[in-house]
Amino acid sequence: MGVVLVTCALIFLNDKVLCAQRSSTMNLPGLWEFPGGKIEKGESPEECLVREIKEELAITIKVLGALKPNDHAYSKGIVIRLLPYVCIWQCGEVKLLEHQQIKWVEKGNLNSLNWAPADIPIVNDLSENWNIIQKQLVDYTTES
Numbered sequence: 001m002g003v004v005l006v007t008c009a010l011i012f013l014n015d016k017v018l019c020a021q022r023s024s025t026m027n028l029p030g031l032w033e034f035p036g037g038k039i040e041k042g043e044s045p046e047e048c049l050v051r052e053i054k055e056e057l058a059i060t061i062k063v064l065g066a067l068k069p070n071d072h073a074y075s076k077g078i079v080i081r082l083l084p085y086v087c088i089w090q091c092g093e094v095k096l097l098e099h100q101q102i103k104w105v106e107k108g109n110l111n112s113l114n115w116a117p118a119d120i121p122i123v124n125d126l127s128e129n130w131n132i133i134q135k136q137l138v139d140y141t142t143e144s
């Protein structure tokens with residue numbers, strides 16, 4: 001079976017990133033993730049993310065750039081390739097249309113959440129590169 005391509009959004013607002021807890025109606029209930037979903041036919045990862053974030057949280061985001069993908073083999077031979085993107089919140093108020101709750105989390109509290117296994121390398125990568133990403137976000141928001 002092939003690899004399932006899943007995008008996920010690291011949505012920043014000032015010095016915090018949006019983390020979402022999967023609900024009982026989803027796979028991996030109760031675990032934390034960066035929201036997103038499977039790429040559909042004919043869609044770019046960026047288009048997928050904008051669509052998924054609107055569907056799941058009712059907000060509009062801007063996708064700025066990619067971080068390192070992570071392949072993870074779940075049971076039953078399912079392999080997902082999680083494609084993380086740095087994004088910023090643009091407009092709209094968060095509504096929980098699928099998730100149980102969201103939290104805006106600062107770097108120091110990322111490790112206190114119970115993450116979906118596929119997200120752990122992404123959380124580590126984000127922590128290591130937090131200051132560089134923050135600088136890029138500041139540059140972006142002062143330019144635009």
Ligand SMILES: Nc1nc2c([nH]c(=O)n2[C@H]2C[C@H](O)[C@@H](COP(=O)(O)OP(=O)(O)OP(=O)(O)O)O2)c(=O)[nH]1
Binds near residue numbers: 007027035
């Ligand atoms: N969106 C997202 N999915 C993740 C993350 N980590 C992780 O293991 N997953 C898994 C959970 C799911 O098995 C799969 C993504 O499926 P999904 O259910 O969120 O996406 P979707 O809305 O496109 O799926 P579907 O129900 O329409 O088939 O990847 C993550 O950080 N974000």
